[in-house]
Amino acid sequence: MTDFSATHAKFHIPDGVIYLDGNSLGPLPVAAPERMQKMMTAEWGQSLIGGWNEHGWMAMPRSLGDRIGRLIGAEPGHTVLGDTLSIKVFQALAAAIRMRPDRRVILSDTGNFPSDLYIAEGLVDLLGDGYTLKTVAPEEVEGAIDDTVAAILITEVDYRTGRRHDMARLTRAAHDAGALAIWDLAHSAGALPVRVAAEGADFAVGCTYKYLNSGPGGPAFIYVAPRHAEQAKPALAGWLGHDRPFDFDLRYTPGAGIERMRVGTPPVLQMAALEAALDVWDGVDMDDLRARALELGDRFIAGVEAACPDLVLATPRDHASRGSQVSFRHPDAYAIMQALIARGVVGDFRAPDILRFGITPLYIGEAEIDAAGDTLAAILREGAWDDPAFRTRKAVT
Amino acid sequence: MTDFSATHAKFHIPDGVIYLDGNSLGPLPVAAPERMQKMMTAEWGQSLIGGWNEHGWMAMPRSLGDRIGRLIGAEPGHTVLGDTLSIKVFQALAAAIRMRPDRRVILSDTGNFPSDLYIAEGLVDLLGDGYTLKTVAPEEVEGAIDDTVAAILITEVDYRTGRRHDMARLTRAAHDAGALAIWDLAHSAGALPVRVAAEGADFAVGCTYKYLNSGPGGPAFIYVAPRHAEQAKPALAGWLGHDRPFDFDLRYTPGAGIERMRVGTPPVLQMAALEAALDVWDGVDMDDLRARALELGDRFIAGVEAACPDLVLATPRDHASRGSQVSFRHPDAYAIMQALIARGVVGDFRAPDILRFGITPLYIGEAEIDAAGDTLAAILREGAWDDPAFRTRKAVT
Known part of the structure; x- marks a missing residue:
């Protein structure tokens, strides 16, 4: 059985960051x-x-x-x-x-x-x-x-x-x-x-x-x-x-x-x-990784859907029909993602309306999934994304 | 006027090495x-x-x-x-x-x-x-x-x-x-x-x-x-x-x-x-560099031709007709280059019979040029290249 706490320790994740963007750029391996x-x-x-x-x-x-x-x-x-x-x-x-x-x-x-x-x-x-x-x-x-x-x-x-x-x-x-x-x-x-x-x-x-x-x-x-x-x-x-x-x-x-x-x-x-x-x-079994990613993905979907009724799941629920990321749609997805990143939860935005979260068991576990969901829910509940600073597009995202 | 002693100090050249192969792979900048x-x-x-x-x-x-x-x-x-x-x-x-x-x-x-x-x-x-x-x-x-x-x-x-x-x-x-x-x-x-x-x-x-x-x-x-x-x-x-x-x-x-x-x-x-x-x-003027490279190249050609009558210059003597490397031909060029490298003078071999030396003023001066020529002359004089260890081709050179 793959030891995901061991793999987690092999990556440098900055303090205060929950990194759900390894599907765009993976984090730095400690070695x-x-x-x-x-x-x-x-x-x-x-x-x-x-x-x-x-x-x-x-x-x-x-x-x-x-x-x-x-x-x-x-x-x-x-x-x-x-x-x-x-x-x-x-x-x-x-x-x-x-x-x-x-x-x-x-x-x-x-x-x-x-x-x-x-x-x-x-x-x-x-x-x-x-x-x-x-x-x-x-x-x-x-x-x-x-x-x-x-x-x-x-x-x-x-x-x-x-x-x-x-x-x-x-x-x-x-x-x-x-x-x-x-x-x-x-x-x-x-x-x-x-x-x-x-x-x-x-x-x-x-x-x-x-x-x-x-x-x-x-x-x-x-x-x-x-x-x-x-x-x-x-x-x-x-x-x-x-x-x-x-x-x-x-x-x-x-x-x-x-x-x-x-x-x-x-x-x-x-x-x-x-x-x-x-x-x-080297020590990772891909079937273990897959099972863990689906488990964490399901947990993220359930948490976000329960707390964020305005977000629409863009990823298929069926395990066989999805990869290792979870995406939601919202008309203001760009600003919401910027607000989320400002609070240390890093996913990314894809045009026109997608909030994208990479579920990467090598360095993501239940604690990160739950904290990310809670932060997203808080931002939506507070309307914290509705700020001009978050609406201005950067050149690269 | 470009200060080539200053640029020399900005490269790491290993102890005991005269590096005349920067035309293949430049050395490590110290920074x-x-x-x-x-x-x-x-x-x-x-x-x-x-x-x-x-x-x-x-x-x-x-x-x-x-x-x-x-x-x-x-x-x-x-x-x-x-x-x-x-x-x-x-x-x-x-x-x-x-x-x-x-x-x-x-x-x-x-x-x-x-x-x-x-x-x-x-x-x-x-x-x-x-x-x-x-x-x-x-x-x-x-x-x-x-x-x-x-x-x-x-x-x-x-x-x-x-x-x-x-x-x-x-x-x-x-x-x-x-x-x-x-x-x-x-x-x-x-x-x-x-x-x-x-x-x-x-x-x-x-x-x-x-x-x-x-x-x-x-x-x-x-x-x-x-x-x-x-x-x-x-x-x-x-x-x-x-x-x-x-x-x-x-x-x-x-x-x-x-x-x-x-x-x-x-x-x-x-x-x-x-x-x-x-x-x-940043501080290098290309015309200064060119003048210096030609001066060093001429010095190398003169030294080698005087001391190594068996080597035939492959590079045009005319300044306008040559780049920044100096090459000589010899039927046993491969073995000679291996013997030279074994004594710390690094040039390279190109099939079928070329000894190639990159003249790179950023980190090569008169001392290196003269020492390289002297070492080459000694190897030829001693026949030191005529050794099975030097004749065995490596996969990559």
Whole structure:
């Protein structure tokens, strides 16, 4: 049984803060500053260029990739780190559509994170030749899969509402129609058990700075199913995806399997922070985490619904249909969230009317859930959010 | 006049090491660990998600981009950080060829860094439709520019020999033929004065972990000439290049000017190290740096040629035709470099037969140049490199 009081102690949460925004940026692992100092002074400082060999920097995208692979149910050796999630979406899409050369449609849904849609839009615009991005409502994806679809591009958990797609079912529907399935795990990896291999995902991508706690700008990851690993053509054919990068050949030869999804020099400093963050996960069982997150989520929903009749639950109640966040709607959601943050309860706002709370059992327990609910209720009861200071939008939230 | 003894003190060079490999990975700025600790504990640790606003993380790709812009002669507001150099090459190429829709040729040369060629190869393979990458010898680029060429993709300074292209001349030749010029400044930024605006470059890209000393995996940069900034179409249409990323629109609208060359979440931790590294540059005049680098380079060439008759200079003697590194050829270059490193003089090897030495006046002076030459001469005189331990290739060099 996973000991969540032990994991809680492994994060730095500032005094007076209840942090329910780990679905946007995970908190600092206590061990990360020391790991980073070692990277800066002992590795970079002392080994200089030799660090690539002496400290295994070049291998980190694969070794850390496999540690994430465990959390998403990937076969060892088929997950690699690098770049940002948007770049990884581009890589997966470009590879997938070339595996279905007679088809021209990328199918996604309006609940997808906009950057995924933008990247697909950019790719089809670059390619021309009849390629299109078709976007339907989340509940209409399955019915829209037909033999024109090269790939579906689906984010498993909706970034606003926490609504969860059925990965096994949609993947099967895609395969039945001869299409490929690309899964964005931004709000899944580290949030719930994912089984990319067992459920047949063709490609999966995700980021590490949310539930995995790698810090701002931490690298993304990509998984390619073993059955495709030697066929996938890398559109972003960078030297570190070459079969022999240090031969400096003039022609590109893709590396073996997932290696070809590497592009440029990996972000070694960011990976040091990620390494410390992944150490926290070593003792965590994803089924334990899921059970705990649902229990805490239910508790939060019950508490808020009882005390805040003006808030409307945006997250599905059904466990199977939701991720690890709980969201409520209110016309003044922005101001309410600002008032909440001013009292030390940090969630976030998503346009137009969503109050979003990440339920992250690694460092959140009953006490935090209850205190957050009580604070939210007090703010609504007092009308404390109705203040010009809370209504002024910040540039970034 | 730039005070190079002052800049020398701002880098950590391990005891007993003469570091002539800053053209591969710059050394640790003394101020970087403390800046990183502040980022980790005070910014990420204490501000959590609020760091994006409170500490200006979201603005760093532009503000640090402009500090690099000064070093490459860019107009303020037209350089942005992010991703890796390979990704930035892809962005520049994809934008450029779409600005010349009737042309199908990307022209480069065999002296280019292979990743640039691979990225171009990946792009033309993705696009099909007659797009080709044409690669000629470096001295044949100018003659190969014709009205089929959409863009030339040229690395100013050859990563092996240090041979330098004439940016003004090739850019003019490209423009005369109606083509665009993309310059890779990997071995130029921080190595010599670059004048992207004055010399008419259409796009420029580069990395920060070499002469700019941002640490392993530091972010890349891209410059788009102001005259193209509102026309360039971003093929990698990520959300942070959107005009209003936090509106979460379902359709992509490119941001103003260089903003659209942003893709995903910026690497905030890597940028903290870069920020400390750029502080060192504040008092540095690029013309002073260039004069000093050439003086030191000449001294190294003279010393080595006098003492090591078996080494053949690979770098042009002519100042205008070389960058800030000095390279020699020898059939046993690999083993010689390993023997040299074992004695604390760190340069590097590039296949098949190049000994490469970065001349970086920020932390290298006459004493280091003379000691490096003496050590090299001793190794050759003694035949000390002819040892199986030095002949065994490492995976990464």
